[in-house]
Each structure stands twice: as C-alpha cells, then as structure tokens.
Amino acid sequence: QEQLVESGGRLVQAGGSLRLSCEASGRTFSTYTMGWFRQAPGKEREFVAAKSWSGGATSYANSVKGRFTISRDNAKNTVYLQMNSLKPEDTAVYLCAAGKVAVLDEIYEYDYWGQGTQVTVSS
Secondary structure: OOEEEEEOOOEEEOOOOEEEEEEEEOOOOOOOEEEEEEEOOOOOOEEEEEEOOOOOOEEEOOOOOOOEEEEEEHHHOEEEEEEOOOOHHHOEEEEEEEEOOOOOOOHHHOOEEOOOEEEEEEO
16 A cells, blocks of 8 residues: 655754654655645645656746755655744645656646645744
8 A cells, every 4th residue: 555654843943943754664666756735724725846757857846945955765755844944824734646647746647645744834
C-alpha cells in the first residue's frame, strides 16, 4: 500500500526556518513528480512547490519563491522542503503529494497524498 508520511512541522517564530520531510513507501516514487501543498484553516489547498522525478523541472508558488527550496533523494524515497524566512502567513498544514503530472502545480494531477504536518509561524 502506497503511503506518504510527512514530518518536521512545528511552531516557529517569524523569520525562522524549518525543514519538512516526506517519506514514501509501498512503491518506488522515483519516477513520480513530488510536490508540496498547504492548506490553512478556511482556505483552499494551494500549491507550494514541486520537483519532477528527474529533478530537471522545479516549480514554486510566487509566495514562497526565494524562501523555500524543494529537494528529493530518490534513493531514500524522500522529498524535502526547506523553508526559510518564515512568515505568519505560511501557517498551514503542509501536505506531500506524488503523481505522474504534466503540470507541476496542478493539484488534480497528483494521485497520492500524505496526511500532512502542521506548521505554525508566530509573529
């Protein structure tokens, strides 16, 4: 059974940094695009970042560009999200996703989802 498990979320002060991890199991996701999305209370789920299976294509939401970095280790079946210069508006549940996607920021193209990890940024 395919499973994505996120970790690393916690309470952090504005300006701080966090690194989220997403470990995949149940299948080899090395040929899948891996993405990060987030959902704040009362808001729709939104795209954050994604990286293609080869690493040749990467995409970021404008709101995180220059602050967040996505990386992946296919040997470990793990994808990471390094988040720097965090802002209170980054507060959300962060979810990892995998899929054979044509458009990296298209949420509906992702087939597998984790349960999420909570990131809270205090001002």
